[in-house]
Amino acid sequence: MSIRLEIIDDDRWAESVANRWAAYMEERPEARLCLPTGNTPRPVYALAGPSIDFSQATLFLLDEFGLPKGDPARCDAMLHRDLLAGLAQPPAFLHTLDVQAADLDEECRRFEDLTDDGGLDLTLLGLGGNGHVGLNEPGTTAQAPTGVVRLASATKSAADRYGADHEPEWGITLGLRPILDSREIWLLVTGSNKAEILRRMLNGPIGPDLPASYLRSHANTVVFADQSAAGTL
Ligand code: PGA
Secondary structure, eight states, X not given: OOOXXXXXXXXXXXXXXXXXXXXXXXXXXXXXXXXXXXXXTHHHHHHHHHHSOOTTOEEEEOEEESOOTTOTTSHHHHHHXXXXXXXXXXXXEXXXXXXXXXXXXXXXXXXXXXXXXXXXXXXXXXXXXXSOXXXXXXXXXXXXXXXXXXXXXXXXXXXXXXXXXXXXXXXXXXXXXXHHTSSEEEEEEOSGGGHHHHHHHHHSOOSTTSGGGGGGGSSSEEEEEEHHXXXXX
């Protein structure tokens, strides 16, 4: 198995991941990074924002809910609150998915072409409670392109937890294919509520029932799990 698992004490987890990220960015200030939003990366972003210089980096936002502009649960709003607002200087480039685009298929192609053109150096991911990464829900294969997806009910509930004014039915996500083309992937997993899905992701079959399991076939993926999430391993 080429996937590497690092288990870190709960109270050191965010600092440890932020330090690793800072070291990565020191070596590659012009890195092309794909970033998730949600609860898991928030404490890492809180530490990384003020301490890492992203001014030469290119940032891609991993996914977006089909919600009106201004909804607090939109991924662009979360990225702004959790990371961008704390930066001394904005990133060199920031690419997001426009869910208001007139032609969504064209928008997905535009975004995927941007990620492919130079590739992604490092993709950070959270692990969905149902095994999704990005919004690649159960049933998604490893070849999935960037696309418009129907959200699983667990994902709609997650949007509620993020404070959505409206419950999203759909979203756009970077596909599993371009995610798996990233040169390096860090899967961030915290909390005992993720313990069972993490165990299945690492030990169960690789396949579309649990899209994150495909990360095990990637050459350079690290799982950063806190002790609570790693509890049953
Ligand atoms: P969370 O979401 O970080 O808010 O738990 C993870 C995900 O659904 O990808």
